Amino acid sequence: MKYYITTPIYYVNAAPHIGHAYTTIVADMIRRFKGMQGYEAAVTTGSDEHGVNVERAAERAGKTPKEFTDVIAAAFQKEWQSLRLQVDYFQRTTNPQHARVVQDLFERCRRNGYIYKGSYTGQYCIFDNLYVNDAKPGDPCPDCGRPTETITEENFFFKLSAFGERLLELYEREPNFIQPETRRNEVMAFVKQGLTDLSITRSNIKWGIPVEGEAPHVFYVWFDALTAYMSAVDGEAMWPADLHLIGKEIVRFHAIYWPAFLMAAGLELPKRIFAHGWLLFEESKMSKSRGNIVRPEPIRRVMGVDALRYFLLREVVFGQDGSFSYDALVGRYNSDLANGLGNLASRTLTMIRQYNAGAVPAGNGAPTIAELARTTTASMIAAFAEFEFSKGLEAVWALLSATDKYIVEQAPWTLLKKGEEGRAAPGASCSRARRSAR
């Protein structure tokens, strides 16, 4: 059975930071987890390369948009490689094969009567590519707070207003479609207020996928970007996605627009959308303008990818916001990994070597610890299946400390001195234990 996971396809106006790495690390981890359960799991990530802000960023850098996006898309790919994250499909929205799938989605929606031409005048945020309904000239963008711009243009509209009931039915029928619960409630409340139609093409931007036969229209970036989840696996029997992993700020696009586009086109819907919280740096969201961006690369070089992965999964309750700090990272590294896991592993390996000639003793070991290991495995699997990663890891670390405590209480080194080799190395023959203890 397949299990298809996606991360957002990231904007190429900035190099990858730990926020992007967070989602991609979780996607890779779920891929591993599902793989262990026998699924044929695959991950799609990629780069979102169109839109007016990319056009402008390229201009500032003295490059064509293509030259500009090539560099950053490559930086993202390299980042995932160096973090040893398995990416099965890296989709760039500038890939011509992707453009064909976007055009096809539009044609399907149009054929089914959900597209019409209309005129739009309103406020628009060029940074978030967001048309801000009900805003007055000069009003700030609700997402980033920067002033919106007034634009008027003829666009193709998508009849989003026709999908309110169907979306609400979907959320009722599939209570896990949007998780966590808080996000589901927000989305449902938003849809219940009534949906307005959505302008899905732009005529004032050059850097976008052309609407066939309708120059100068290009597709609105979200219509373009969301389709990457499908175009990445076109012809691969992976669609529908089993899981869209996203950050909480893009829930509306994923939980409202995307299923509506797919319903209009008569295509299958993704199974689940999970929106996690933000990694905050000293209580605020990381951003270029605040100058508080943390890069994964130096952490990887000093501590390794496993430590970074462990920290992010253990420290932050998945779904909620969490703080990133170097102190917390070093603290967890020392207490949980070096002292907890590291000491127990080294102590256990030393005992196996010293008391049992390097062979793992036969038998089930101490019944209490064996039982705890069984229940811990079950609760870890259950927690991970529910996206409760920190809870699952907490259970594993409880097993580690119980094992440590057991060793201290049993004190196999004193048992050996008293001649009770059988208990020091259960299952080992006395002669072997005696030989190696000498």
Ligand code: MSP
């Ligand atoms: N291009 C759009 C997504 C299109 S998907 C069809 C976009 N790109 S983005 O580069 O801004 O990436 C946003 C995503 O990166 C978030 O949804 C989240 O997955 C991840 N994160 C970026 N910063 C983050 C934090 N500070 N904390 C946690 N995740 C963050 O939106």
